[in-house]
Amino acid sequence: MAELDQTSTDTRPAIVICxxxxxxxxxxxxxxxxxEPWNPNGARTVPVPSDAPEALASTLAGHLSDRRTRALLLVGRTRKASGFRLQMRAENRTLDGARADDVGPSIARATAPVGEMxxxxxxxGLAAGATSDAEEDAGSYLLYRVLSGLPDDADTPVVGLLRAPENEPDAAVQRAVKTAAQAMARHLAPLPRSRPV
Incomplete structure (x- = not known):
């Protein structure tokens, strides 16, 4: 209960990092x-552990349905590049290559400030670039599921996917995640203060 009270009075928007x-x-x-988890200036982080892709997609959607959560940063590896990559879009595909959603759009575009990140x-000092090439893995699947599931009538949260090179040392990945999250946080407005009932 104390944790809920603390987050309900915290006016910093949340960034889910998974x-x-x-x-x-x-x-x-x-x-x-x-x-305590690391927090960028002006925001707080909510770490979400890995899970099976279907279950994880539901968990992430649940976090984004909370109006206090204003951003999501997916983190994984790439086998296609020697530098960090910000994936700008994902295709409507399951993990085995079939169409994931018969009525959904064929492509969903990340809403994160990719250029700034x-x-x-x-x-x-971390070599990085943006790409429209989706990789056939859980990261692309999750990015599509999250973006295509966002309600049309809500303020669109900032959603991005950061890929680290396959053999990048953990310390560099930590630095990249923090740098990317801080760039996202600069685009988030403080939450309105709760009014007493």
């Missing part, structure tokens, strides 16, 4: 012995 691969060790949101990563 490394979808259970074996991914590069992103650990807790950076010291306090047990790429610039921030490069300024931090």
């Amino acid at each position: 490394a979808w691969d259970a074996g991914e060790s590069g992103w650990d949101p807790v950076e010291d012995l306090s047990g 790429v610039r921030a990563l490069n300024e931090a």
Whole structure:
């Protein structure tokens, strides 16, 4: 109950950060012995652990249905590049290549400030670029499912997918995630203050 009270009075918008691969060790949101997750300036992070893609898509959609959650950063690896990649779109495909949604659009575009995130990563000394090429993995599947499931009548949250090179050391992945999340946080307005009932 105390945790709910704390987040309900916190006017910082939440950024959900999720490394979808259970074996991914590069992103650990807790950076010291306090047990508290790292937070960018002006926002708070909500770490979500990996799970089976279907279950994880539902979990992430649930987080984004909370108006206090204004952003989602998916984190994974790429086998197609030697630098960090911000994936700008995902196709309507299941993990085995079939159409995921018969009525959904064929492509969903990330809503994250990709150009600013790429610039921030490069300024931090991390080679990065943006790509429209989707990779056939859980990351692309999750990006599509989350984006295509957003309600039309709500303020669109900032949603992006960051891929690290396959053999990138954990320390560099940590730095890249923090840099990308901070760039996202700059686009988020503080939450309105709760009024007493």
